Amino acid sequence: MNLNEYISSGILELYVYGALPEQESIAVTTELKKHPEILKEVEEIENALSQLSTAAAPYNPEALLFSIQQKITNKTNTATVREHPASQKKNNLVLYISWAASIALLIGLISVINQRNKLRENINAVSANNVQLEEQIDDAQNNAKKTKELLNVFRNKDIISVPLAGQDVAPTAYAAIHWDEKNKQVYVDAKDLPKPPQGKEYQVWSLTLEPLTPTSIGLLSNFNEDENKIFILENPNSSQAFGITLEPKGGSKTPTMEQLYTLGVIKNS
């Protein structure tokens, strides 16, 4: 016999329900005496049903025991002889039951209060957590919004992208400028510029060539704090090239050419 198949056939549940014909029931009893696995399964089923039924009881009927015992003794004994000890027993039992009931009630109350306090603490912790999560969601939404805006910029075909290569002072520096000529805005991607030293700032210049004329279009302020290192500046000029120099904080009127970090010329297509 395959034990697993036998167990999963569902016959054991019906056995515990008392829903099997007598002969089949006797056969199951024989099997469970032979196989501890079957006995264990039957015990588990019985246990589950016992719990389920207990949960469906209105309350624990402990208090009815006494009346049942009385009915049993009244039936088995002729009333007269045992009257006295029986009534004494009754008093003791009533006392015992009332004590037991009071103690049970007390224990019940204490455990309810404990549970309530625990639940309160849980609620507080959960709501604090909630606030944090909400803030995180807010941040994430803001970031997502920014990213989406930037994506739109980079996908716009009217945007002119100019790579700015590193110069003598910083050969490995790199930046890119995306110029939205129609809206007179540039997006400076400065991710690969080195951190400016204390008291200095990067300044972005629009250049026209022949003659070389630089016009400041703005500073990359708060460089270190900016997370994505993308800066948006106004550029109303008809630029031919862009350059970025390192200047004293607040910027300069004309670029300090020795501190030219990156430079890029717009290719006419």
Add this chain to the structure above:
Amino acid sequence: MQEQPDGLIAELQAKNPKAFERIYERYSESTFGIINSIIHDKHLAEEILQDVFIKIWNNAEKYNSSKGRFFTWILNIARNAAIDKTRSKAYKNKQKNLTTEYFVDIIEEKTSLSSKVDAIGIKKYINVLKPYCKKIINLLYFQGFTQAEASEELDMPLGTIKTRNRNCMNKLREILTS
């Protein structure tokens, strides 16, 4: 996990009153629940419970362990007593509209704390059971239907009752152990 207390049952059969007390302690609340699920009336359920345990005392020697579990033996006595009561004229006049899966309602409405099981815990999860599971467990277990009767009542093929009930019981056991 509780095993069947065979020694205690033997003592009960030998008419030991102490053994009766312990049997009562062990089986009375679940038996009360079975009766209450059938009769839907606390007061009547108390009455029937008393009759059932008097019968258990008087007929203990009739329990034969080769025919089934002691739990099942008590279940049968309780179910029969409760169902008999529902067939009485007085009861029929009193109760009209009974919902079918009453055990679920009882558990859901339960407020008493004095129970041996964590009824509040069970209450939280009992509705996870699929509707047909509630029906099938109610009919086969609480109402004592045979497979054939349950198959007809639920309009399910006879061959599937046993395995469906097994699946439902597995779900119930998951609920109870969680």
